[in-house]
Amino acid sequence: MVDLPSKRTFSNTVLLLGYAGLIPFVALLLLPYFGATEIALLLPIVNAYAFGIISFICGTWWRADTEMVAKTSALILSNCLFLISFFAFVLLPKLWPLFASVLLLLLFILEHYTHWIGSFTSSYRRMRGALSIVASMAMLFSFIFLS
Numbered sequence: 001m002v003d004l005p006s007k008r009t010f011s012n013t014v015l016l017l018g019y020a021g022l023i024p025f026v027a028l029l030l031l032p033y034f035g036a037t038e039i040a041l042l043l044p045i046v047n048a049y050a051f052g053i054i055s056f057i058c059g060t061w062w063r064a065d066t067e068m069v070a071k072t073s074a075l076i077l078s079n080c081l082f083l084i085s086f087f088a089f090v091l092l093p094k095l096w097p098l099f100a101s102v103l104l105l106l107l108f109i110l111e112h113y114t115h116w117i118g119s120f121t122s123s124y125r126r127m128r129g130a131l132s133i134v135a136s137m138a139m140l141f142s143f144i145f146l147s
Helices: 012-020 023-034 043-067 072-091 096-113 122-146
Strands: none
Touching: 012 122, 023 043, 023 122, 043 072, 043 096, 043 122, 072 096, 096 122
16 A cells, blocks of 8 residues: 555645636626726636636546545545536526535535545645635625626
8 A cells, every 4th residue: 555645735836826826716806996897798708717617626636536545425526516517507607606606615615624635735725715715706796796
């Protein structure tokens, strides 16, 4: 059996790319303050981006599962959450920002407050918490004010 570290570690590049991934969400929140009047035209792009982020996070659970003791529950849950997000994105476009807001927070909660995905360094946990809150707020903002 292979000895695996108890915590997954991440490089500064991963952290930098994670924070850079907030740019579309932050732009959605800030554009109205800079006089952008056609912000609703950007909404489909941000919606698709949120779907991509949710899909990416669900996919990372597969990698985490192969590095840790096999956790079938994490694999099944990641597939279920992906399918929920896919069908919400495709079939309920008006409600998608609300679904995305909830799913972004749910993914964070499951990743960091259960043992299904493994444990993470404090820097990664802080980054994911900040990313999840800002992205979720941006999607909630777009649901309330732009949908």
